[in-house]
Amino acid sequence: ASPALAQVPQSVHQSCMICHGQTGENTIYPMVPRLGGQQVQYLAWQLKQFKSHTRADQNAQIYMWPVAQAMTQQEIQLVAKYYAAQSPMHSASSPRPGVSAGKQIFLQGIxxxxxxxxxxxxAVNATGRGIFPRLAGQRYGYIVQQLTYLHDGNRVNPIMQPVAEKLTNRQMQDVAAYLSGL
Ligand code: HEM
Ligand code: HEM
Structure with a gap:
């Protein structure tokens, strides 16, 4: 096991890996995000939001509220560091339609x-920075789901919501096709 993993209490990472995979890569369903190489600050921030029930979309409530509830602030920091230190997430599947339209949205907006x-x-290669999440190599289904939550106001964030509000379903799918293939 890696040094970062040894720091995380076994009771914590054993439960995460059921859904996210040991390295945060092999997620069980398309609705479960990859965590490998995600920004450490973003990871910790999201876990705090699940714990405080600030991130309150349906999948957050069902899947993440119970696990985050049980975590201490120290465990949150350790597990965030662990996943951030894993190989950056990437897609293994073949390209989906909409990649070039999605690339244009990502790089130029609409x-x-x-x-x-x-x-x-x-960031230009969708690696994220600080509180801005990495999107490169994230799962297609998860990206579309989060953009939909943000668009409909089910996931509340004052920075990202005004962006998602203006996207059509088709544009969400295109940009997800581009990002998930990076
Ligand atoms: C989302 C961490 C356990 C299912 C997330 C996110 C983080 C995270 C940081 C947000 C990622 C992002 O916004 O890109 C963890 C940790 C766990 C754990 C550290 C163990 C302590 C689990 C388990 C399940 C699960 C056991 C399945 C039962 C999900 C799902 C989402 C998610 C479905 C998306 C939630 C949404 O759509 O709002 N997890 N997780 N996680 N996790 Fe976990
Ligand atoms: C979160 C996509 C533009 C700031 C997210 C997420 C996605 C996304 C899929 C959720 C990631 C996850 O859960 O792991 C996009 C797309 C954009 C865009 C497709 C262009 C059409 C922007 C811009 C900003 C921004 C311009 C800054 C002004 C953020 C922030 C979050 C976020 C702060 C975290 C939100 C939270 O914690 O709930 N974005 N984004 N995004 N984005 Fe964007």
């Missing part, structure tokens, strides 16, 4: 709809 370029916050 001026006619007032959508800013995603790369302004998520």
């Amino acid at each position: 001026a006619a709809q007032g959508v800013p370029a995603c790369m302004a916050c998520h």
